Amino acid sequence: MSARKYLGRKPLLLSYQQRMLKAISEHKYSIFMYARQTGKSFAVALWAVLRALEKSNHLVAIISPTERQSKELMEKVKRHVEFLKVVGAEYGEKFFEDAKISVLEVKFPNGSRIVGLPANPDGVRGLTGDVVLEEAAFFQDGFKVYQAIFPSITRSKDYKLVVISTPKGKLNLFYHLWTSSENNDLWYREKLTIYDAVAEGLDVDVEVLKKGIPSDEMWRSEYLCEFVDEAEAFIPYELIQFCEAEDVREKDIRKLQGEIFIGVDIGRRHDYTAIAIVEKLGDVLYLRNMEILKQVPFSEQFAILRHLAGYARKMAIDETGIGMQLAEELTRLYGELKIIPVYFTAKAKEEMATRLKTKFQDRLIRIYPDPDLREDLHSVRKVVTEAGNIRLESVSDDGHADRFWALALAVHASSGEERKIFVPPCFVSPRREGLTYGLNQLV
Template identity: 35%
Template sequence: MQPLLFGYQRRWFQDKSRFKIGKFARQTGKTFTTTLEIVDDAYAAAVAQKRTRWVILSRGERQAAEAMNEGVKLHAKAYGLVFDEVKPYDWVGENGSYRALEVELPYGSKITALPANPDTARGFSANVFLDEFAFHKDSGAIWKALFPVISAGWKLRVTSTPNGKSGKFYELDTADDDTWSRHVVDIYQAVADGLPRDIEELRAGIADDDAWAQEYELQYLDEASAWLSYELISAVEDANAGDPDGYQGGPCYVGRDIGRRNDLHVIWVWELIGDVLWCREIIEQKREKFHVQDMAFDEVMRKYNVARACFDQTGMGETIVEAAQRRYGERIEGVLFNNSSKLIMATEGKQRFEDRTVRIPEGNVTLRSDLHKLRKVSSATGAPRFVAERDEDHADRTWAAFLGIHAATTPQMEYGYIPVHRAPSKFEETGSERDDGAPYRLGSMRRSRGIY
């Protein structure tokens, strides 16, 4: 019944251990294979005229939908299991409601997919699949809520790519015990087992040693000196961030990190919704002429209601800041980068991440790596300084983000603003709301988020 599987997928599928954990390289089919096992279990139950129950807990609504539609639904049809269409409904828990997707199979077997949180984790008595568990927000709390539920004999499947030396997945994967059947599939093992990937092409494409080590070689990167841990970064990722079409016309704060030859030129646009800064757009340029960079910034000023913009004024930034101030007046502020100003901006940025009052694009490997690479070290005199090691761009995206956050710490200025004509924001097309009170709708992005 099952489709042809690569060697590592077959080993995972055939392992019937009650507790099973898999550390897989990115895009090696871990969700596809685990949903196949779930459907196979439902098929075996149907043959025996029994029922089974599975719950898939994903990092968000989009991932839950992918697991259901590109995994469960596909496999169930291949097995010839008759079912109605996937049914969406609002699952109501103690702390709110969550969008769930469910399919009912012969003899009453059910498979449900929904976002993971402590509420949903304790809400079912079922076999459980924790999909990309290292990226779940509040993974420790989810685990505490979940384990009493599955202790009554249910099975547990946990898969993920590493996400730094923190979180419950890291703890489970590195524990010295015999409870778990552990599977490790890095990109080299996957390709050796038949996965059609060009390893050198992948490595050249990601162009980041840390990201490659973690996403494809499955190394846990050290969190001890990272200014922003992967746990902090994951906690503020959102599927709707980084999409200019989501702009609601509110005040925006812009950070602009200047670079020409070796460094990136990055423009980061934040929109303030309630007390949350939503990333609306990240523009990156390398080796572009300064007038082209200025054109990109002018377009930002035209598209968005920019209350304030902070530029890196160091070195070549002096002339660029002066020119922008002539065009836009006091809304433009230059920041001279030194140990003191960097500490102020980095502290403001980290506070926002810790308070979860920012939203950044979800699943952007390059951006996550850039945010994580910033380290705080002490000089010979004991003074703090920030470094970004092993990379050519020196965390330019991170400093652009922090410059924008710094711009948002100053009072909003009153000025004449004529908005450009724009289609209604995707968030304005529905009456539903986000947790910060702003209109909200999940949906497919109409352009690439975060990196252009």
């Protein structure tokens, strides 16, 4: 069966997807910076299937940031194979009926294979064939992966390297490849924003889509294909991504076996509260869940926090503003050894944020992959005022980065440091010299 019969079905591919397949076929190196939800993975999965059809005893390796993402892309590969079975039957061809399909591999009767692999330098070393780097901006060890696979690509002039991704800052492999391929005749480069895709037939209401994006920075990066500068980010994407791991999330707090620490940030702008539940195993903190309470009445928030506090060794809670009453009631129930009220002064925020960043730098924290969590963690900026003071600000839409501060509070609760309670300066009674009132103390 010819590829032309497959591609000729108009509902299947949009014009820019057809252009992608044509460019890959004509160039040894190609790189595509496509916006989210434009069907880039669908198109490259189709190219992999057609490539396996055209060449015998050939390998197409698709490398994704994680094993979960590898499985998701291989599902697209399998859907193309299943579709080809139906189309092939119409033309009396049975090539695809004997294809052997497993979770991360498809084997064809002509000896060709398509494999899905997570971006692990050791796991991809020694490959011989075509290589697709899917969502390359999100590889944890991108440069090491590239170093491991590049010799395999150059082994034959017929092997191809395909790089596709949405951008994510400037401290990653994708940014390096995109910028270094500019004005380089060896590479084919193409950028496609969400507006470009809609102009070429993508059925998406851009204005509705934009309303659902939590920050302007995320919109610019993932849909307008801009490399947002990482210089001002307090915790850059690279650090966040290094500490992301699959199978970290556990929503049932009763299943946790280690010490549990909870941070509670009381939302004051958009009426939602963020609750970070962290489990400590050895020296590593695992973010098991981030509960978001949107427009939940005060009494219900208190009931939820009272329940969770029963499982926690310590709970740090933002007592600024309306959080004060929650902190007081929980302290009354559980005592000061368990409940840690934190008043959000500039100094307190800087200390907590620095402690959180240090955990990421030392890789002593693990979080689950989640776009909203990632953007909140990345949204905080360290700003120096004209007076020379340090201030932490958020570029998120609500200006607060609730998930960031909830996690910072949970890390603060786990630090084991004693809390200082500041009281008025001590003074000496004029009548009884030597008798001191209001002594400073540590609790």
